[in-house]
Amino acid sequence: MSKIIEVNGLSRTYKLKEGLKTALDNVSFEVEKGEVFGLLGPNGAGKTTTIKILTTLLLPTSGEVKIFGYDVVSDSNKIRDKINFVYGGEKGVYGRLTAKEYMHYFCTLYKIKNNNQNDLINNLLTLVQLHEAENQKIHTFSKGMIQRLHIARCLINNPQLIFLDEPTIGLDPLGAKLLRDIVKQLSEKGITIILTTHYMQEADELCDRIAFIRGGKITLIGKPDYIKKSCNNLNLFEATLSINDIEKLQKENFFRNLSIKTIKEPYYIINFEANEADIEFIMKYLSNFAEVLDIKKKEISLEDAYIFHMREVINK
Amino acid sequence: MTTINWLTLLVREIKYFTNFENKMYQFLLFFQPLMFLSIVYFLNEYRGDINDGRFVIASALISMWSYVLYSSGSALTSQKWSDTLKLLLVSPVSLSAILMTKVISNSFIAMFSMLLSFIYAKFIFNFKVEIASYTLFSIAILVLILSLSVMGLILAIVFVAFQNVYDYQNLILTPMVLMCGVFIPVEQFPLVVKVxxxxxxxxxxxxSVYEALQLSSPIYTTMTISILISLFYLLAAFFIIKRIELLLRKTGKLGAI
Structure with a gap:
């Protein structure tokens, strides 16, 4: 596999009225050809700044970033020919144009010959399932349709690397699934994809490797399984209880990050974290407060791992 | 970018982005010339010594300039508002080339008011507009379009440079009309204003347009000066737009230059 992205010691600061703000601090990572690479982190962690630098929209303050071996500072034009990006949300379109007109405009910007434009547009709009809406004005589109149009637009120049910045934000489950399926299809074609998202299930489903970014620094990087295993000392339990005094349980320090879901009083499902890993011990301890109907140790999901690693930021 | 590709982009710009549904543009292009010509008509009725041709052109020029000010002025900032600027920035066509298609398109569309002014003048107000040479007049119009396009490009930059410019754009409108000699020839201004x-x-x-109307002798010189000055501003604008692109990449913001 060859390296498509090489980031070494990347830092970026912004000048604000209050002083300098560090958005990225000595970030380093690499992405191989054909990978789907996820950048996950809370708002303000530095995900979008990273994407902006990688897409040549922003200059780094220091460090070295190479895309296809080209430097993002000095060879931006060579990089731009081979990449494209999609930003989440409903913006970035010309609402008064139809989908077809929008695509024609960008085809011209990407210097696609007039003779080839119709075929290309038909193929791309079919790929994203918008061919039936090609003559519809974009301002009448749903969020999902706009996102799919963005995907079609970003494929105009046949890019080898695509950046998807929160592409499923605000989409309904069906729209999000459709978009995920398109991303899978693109990945199968060998296109390298950089994805940022707040949806952990989505990242788990799509990404070959994931980087956690927090406060402008990459704190963990690896395959989703590796990231989940990095939390092996995390003991998460889910229990179904019959309990009369739930408040007493809530006051108990033994159960950390306790969440309670009421089925029907006095029946509850609780999720919690504990220092103790032994389920027998936990069950015995819980029996002091309630009748334990069911208890199991939870398999750690990417979301659990994310919350575990980002806890300090989330709690701030 | 090849010339063919750029011309295709210009055609698409005119076809896709001309917004005749915008009420303000409808007023500027279609109704404002009618309004000004009505004023000219009643002034003529009252005084009887109005130069019909000059004032028909003047009313068209005001509408053309107003349209260019409002449309080209926001050519760059509107891309920022709709979040399409970054899509244009990473495309393989330079921002200058894209902006040129926008401002030329706006100047061409502004020509509607010139055409309509002549139609209104002839068929509604019965003014006599005598054009000595249609060929020279057409060339002069093209020269005017170039200068209007360059002005549009400058406005697009100014609107980016000064964030509160929208508060003052109406203040730019009338003084510019007066200073460019739409009503009173520039030669009659005090020296400082003249410069x-x-x-x-x-x-x-x-x-150039006024001289073409009357076939005044210095027309070729005037047109040459107009083209040279326009080209000078065009080069300066390209340089500044390059700088804006660089600053955008440095600061991540489209703001003051």
């Missing part, structure tokens, strides 16, 4: 007027590319474009 400022002469460095505005539109002044020479407007002068």
């Amino acid at each position: 400022v007027s002469y460095i505005i590319p539109m002044t020479w474009g407007i002068k």
Whole structure:
């Protein structure tokens, strides 16, 4: 596999009225050809700044970033020919144009010959399932349709690397699934994809490797399984209880990050974290407060791992 | 970018982005010339010594300039608002080339008011507009379009440079009309105003049109000066737009230069 992205010691600061703000601090990572690479982190962690630098929209303050071996500072034009990006949300379109007109405009910007434009547009709009809406004005589109149009637009120049910045934000489950399926299809074609998202299930489903970014620094990087295993000392339990005094349980320090879901009083499902890993011990301890109907140790999901690693930021 | 590709982009710009549904643009292009010509008509009725041809052109010029000010002025900032600027920035066509298609498109569309002014003048107000040479007049119009386009490009930059410019754009409108010699020939202005007027590319474009109307002798010189001044501003604008692109990449913001 060859390296498509090489980031070494990347830092970026912004000048604000209050002083300098560090958005990225000595970030380093690499992405191989054909990978789907996820950048996950809370708002303000530095995900979008990273994407902006990688897409040549922003200059780094220091460090070295190479895309296809080209430097993002000095060879931006060579990089731009081979990449494209999609930003989440409903913006970035010309609402008064139809989908077809929008695509024609960008085809011209990407210097696609007039003779080839119709075929290309038909193929791309079919790929994203918008061919039936090609003559519809974009301002009448749903969020999902706009996102799919963005995907079609970003494929105009046949890019080898695509950046998807929160592409499923605000989409309904069906729209999000459709978009995920398109991303899978693109990945199968060998296109390298950089994805940022707040949806952990989505990242788990799509990404070959994931980087956690927090406060402008990459704190963990690896395959989703590796990231989940990095939390092996995390003991998460889910229990179904019959309990009369739930408040007493809530006051108990033994159960950390306790969440309670009421089925029907006095029946509850609780999720919690504990220092103790032994389920027998936990069950015995819980029996002091309630009748334990069911208890199991939870398999750690990417979301659990994310919350575990980002806890300090989330709690701030 | 090849010339063919750029021309295709210009055609698409005119076809896709001309917004005749915008009420303000409808007023500027279609109704404002009618309004000004009505004023000219009643002034003529009252005084009887109005130069019909000059004032028909003047009313068209005001509408053209107003349209260019409002449409080209926001050519760059509107891309920022709709979040399409970054899509344009990473495309393989330079921002200058894209902006040129936008401002030229706006100047061409502004020509509607010139055409409509002539139609209104002839069929509604029965003014006599005598054009000595249609060929020269057409060339002068093209020279005017170039100067208007360059002005549009400058406005697009100014609107980016000064964030509160929208509060003042109406204040730019009328003084510019006066200073460019739409109503009173620039030669009659005080020296300081005259100097400022002469460095505005539109002044020479407007002068060319008036001279073509009357076949005044210095028309070729005026047109040459207009083209040269426009080209000078064009080069300066390209340089500044490059700088804006660089600053955008440095600061991540489209703000003051």
